[in-house]
Amino acid sequence: MNLHALRLFYVVAEAGSVTKAAAQLRISQPAVTSQIKKFEKDLGLPLFAPSGRGISLTPFGAELVQQAANLFTYEEQIETFVADYRLGRSGKLRIAATYLPANFLVPGWAARFKAGHPGVEMVITTTNSRQAFERLKRHEADVAIYGGGPEDKPQELDWIELFEDELWFVVAPSHPFAGRTVSLREMMKEPFIMREEGSSTRERLFSLCRTYGLNPPQVALQFSGLNEAIRSVMAGYGANFISSLVVHEHVTRGELARVQVEGIHLTNSFAICTRSGEHQSQLVRQFIELCRQA
Template sequence: MLNLHALRLFHTIASVGSVTKASEWLNISQPAITAQIKKFEKELGLPLFKPQGRGIALTDAGEELAVLAKRLFAVEHQIEQFASNYASGTVGSIRMAATYLPANFLIPAWIAKFKQKYNQVEMNITTTNSSGALQQLLDVEVDIAIFGGIAERYPETIQTEELFEDELWFVVAPGHRYANRQVTLSEMMNEPFVMREEGSSTRERLFSLCRTHNASVPTISLQFNGLHEAITAVIAGYGANFVSSLVVREYVERGELARVYVEGIHLKNTIAICTRRNEPLPASAMNLVRMIRSLPTPPPGHT
């Protein structure tokens, strides 16, 4: 097996040009260095140095070995740098699942800010519903999951950290008879709804709300996989939607949508980071979480 310690001594002598300088550089006595180099030459069966004036010079074999040693220790430095960067989170990868709300309205700005500092970190983001995001986290397919509307129940193995809350609004087209009016929950539930698919946390919140208040569940007349499509259908004049204010506030301000105020209903929507409990995050993912925590909390209804 190659004596790497002796090779390093040889590399240092070859780099600085003398045993004396190598001794000072390494803080090892000259006799000790000389003895180890002679032993190394014997192990290799090759003369590495030859006398030259008052000093020494590399033999032909020593010249070639010096090139190889330089490459080897350059790679060693790269490995050390990589390990340091990986441990600090400046390189690596982050696997993230996100529900549609944060994926479309929060994460793009977060990632842009994160990448300004950690450009070499690879990002792999999957957009799915709450059930899908939770399952990917449980199956160790992702490191973190960002929820817009955390599930009411989740396994004990999942740790949840709430970032902030926004409001949940009922919205309709501006020409709808309930636009900007106050109605009862029963009246609201008589309207056809345009919603996301089953597994959406907001959809589940709406059904849970009906159960809590003993109201009939709404008819989901149109169902889409994305938020944008559902909102566009309501803007076009069909049905109602129950949705985060983060998503629709600008539409309401522009007059493309209108709120419906349902008596006694003031619900909040939680934006949260979920991780696997008692399992340390990769340094790169931890840096992202710290950055998200440091960002200002949006006011209710604002992006």
């Protein structure tokens, strides 16, 4: 079907006059009449019935007007959808985040973004760094938010650095090492409470021991979550090696104490990763900008 002719017919029917329709469309009245007649011929059915000086729709013409109205309303909805998507007012944003930012950064960022973009659907997946990068590479995520060692930076992804924080050794305030400076050898003699194998912080601590030729510490308690490990240290047993982002407030309130270890200064990098060389949607660009400002 000739959609241009259908639209012209719809305008004539809505205007109730060929003259008014021609003025609205900014074309001549004979041109409108000629195209309507050709449209009727193509359809094999009359659209208008003689009615003095005005126009009158045939039963078929009246039904076709309703169908055309539905079509053009849906067309407007599609145009609005495309404009909203292009401008970042709607769409779906898929975020893969590693455990540290997923627990301490992403919830606040997502809430702020959603408040300004109520029409956007946000799906946030918490996973380890390897899986976060894989989801991004397989187009199962639009961005990956990473917190960990800078050495894990994948070469095939773009890396937008947000900030760094320090990794701290912490103990209970009653611990003999609380507030002191000790050697790494002394620190490694303490029992540690840590996350499960595969945790990037745990792996970095063990790598540190290998670098200095020391045996890794005894992992006396192992948890799958950060908060559980912190609570156990606060209860008075063992030590932890953890992001300052996680424990800074506990140290400030005196619930945990930091231990300075001679010659050791390690940091976490927090970054947003995207696929290299790919055009980013307005939605992704707006979310990245919010994270950078935050």
